[in-house]
Amino acid sequence: MRLPANLLIGGTLVALVLGTAALSLVWTPHDATRIVVAMKFQPPSWSHPLGTDQLGRDVVSQLMVGARNSVAIALVAVLLGGGIGTALGLLAAAVGGWVEEVVMRLADFSFAFPALLFAIMLAAVFGPSLTNAVIAIAFINIPVFARVARASAAQVWTRGYVLAAASAGRGRAAITWDHVIPNVLAPVTVQLTIEFAVGILAEAALSYLGLGVQPPTPSWGRMLSEAQTLLYLAPQLAIWPGVCIMVAVLGFNLLGDGLRDLSDPMLRRAR
C-alpha cells in the first residue's frame, strides 16, 4: 500500500521538529540565554548561522530551545485535556442518560471560551504564567476529545459483539476496557495529532502576548514579541521564529490528515 503524501511530508516535518527539540537537550551551538551585548545584531556567520539578537544571544540556539519548550507545553496540555476529555466521552457513551446529557451540554458550553479568553481570566486572577497557559490549552481540549470519544464509543456500543459481551454478563467498565477503548484509539490519536498543532499555535500566541512562557526562557512566540519592537532595526529577527511555528504546525496537521486517511479507507477513496 502506498503511504499518503501528507503522511510522509508531515512525518518528516514532525521528525525534524522533535529531533531539534531532543537535540537541544544535549547540545546547542551556544548558551541560548547568554547575553553578550558586544555581539548584538550580528549578521549570519559560521559561528552564528542565523546571527544574534538585540542582546547578542544566538538565534539558532534560542530557536532550538524554543522548539523543546513549544513541544513540551503542547504535549503536556494536549495530553492532559485529551485524557480528561476522552475519559468523559467514554463515560458518557457507557452510562448514557443524564450523565451523557450533562457531559455533552458542558462540552457545548465550554466552546464559548476559546483558549485565549480562558488564559486572560487566569492571568487576571493569578498573574501571567506558563502554568496558566498550559491549563488554558488543556481546558479547550477537553470538549474536543469528549465529543470525538463519545461519538466513536457510541457507535461501538451498538455493535453485535458488545451486545454479546453484555448478555454474557460483562459489566460496562469491562466492555469499555476490552472493546470500546481499542476502537476509539484510532480517532483519538488522529485528533491528538491535530490538536497538537493547535496547541503549538496557542502556546505561541499566548507567549507572544506575555501570557505564556516568561522571560528569560526562550520561546518562539516570545522571540516574535521581542522582535516586533525592532521591526525597523532588525526585521530578520521576526522571520525565523515564525518559520519554526509554521513548520511545526504544518507538520502536525499534515501528519494528522495522513493518519486519518490511513485509518479511514472510505474517506481515502472519496478524495
Place this chain on the structure above:
Amino acid sequence: MTLLILRRLLGFALTLLAISAAVFFLMNVLPGDPAMVILGIESTEDARAALRDQLGLNDPVIWRYLAWLGGAVQGDFGVSYSFKVPVAELIAERLPMTLALAGLATVVTVALALVLGVYAATHHGRAGDWAVMAFSQLGIAIPAFWLSMLLVILFAVTLRWLPPGGFPGWDDPIAALRALILPATALALVQSAVLARVTRSAMLEVMRQTYIRTATATGLSPARVMWRHALPNALVPIVTIIGMQVANLVTGTIVIENVFYLPGLGRLVFQAISNRDLITVQAMVTLFAAIVVTANFLVDLAYLWIDPRLRART
C-alpha cells in the same frame, strides 16, 4: 417554526446565564481575596478592607453575582478600578474600532474563501485546486500575529505604503481605513484558509448531485450553475464553519489589536490585566464569550433560512 425559534431562544438565554455565572465565580471565588489581587500583596490590610467594603465583597457571593448580573443586563458592568470610569463607557468608546476591524476582516474572509473554494472545486485535481489547498494548509499553520509582522515589514517598513500600527481616529475616514487594511488582511488571510477548504469540499459534494447535472444539461452557463444552483446548496457547512470561526475571530481580533496598537476591546483587556483590574476583565471576558454564543445562535437561526427542509422539522 415559531416553537423551534422559541426553544432555541430559551437555550441561548440559558447559555448566556451559565456563561455569566461561570466567569463570575471563576474570577471571584477562585482568587480568594479579589482585593488582594487588585491591590497586590504589598498593600496594607486597611486599604484592602476599604476596597472590599467599596466593592461589596463582604456580601455573600450569590448575592454579589445577582447584583452584578442585574447591573449587567441593564448595561452597568460596574466602575473600572484602574480607569476610574464605568466599564460600559470604556467598552462603548472602543467597540466601534473592534467592530470595524472584525467586520472588515469577515467581509474579506468570506469573499476570498468563497471565490477560492468555488474555484478549487471547479478545477478539481488541477493546478489551481492544488494551489488553493496549499494556501489553505499554510494559512492554517501561520499565526495571524506573525503574518501581521511580515505584512508590516513589507508594506510599512520596506515599501512605506501603509502605517505600521496605531489608529488616527475616525475624524479622517481615509486614514482610519488605511490603518485597518493590514490588520484586517492579516486576520482575513488566516481565517479564509479554513473556510476556503470547507467551501471546496462542500461544493465538490454538491456537484456530484443529479440536479447539478440536470441544470447543466438544460443549457445553463457553468457560472450560473455554480453560483445559483450549487453554492446555495453548499451553504449549510459553510455557514457552520463561519459560525465556529467567530470564536477565532474574537481571539484573533484581541491578538491583532495588540500587534497593531489599535485602541479597541482587545487592547483594553490587556491593559486591564496589567492593571489587575478584575472588574474590567470580568466584563470583557463575559462580553467576548457572549459574542461567541450569540454568533452560534444566529448560525442556528440561519440554517432555518438557508435550508427550508429544516423548517418542517419542528
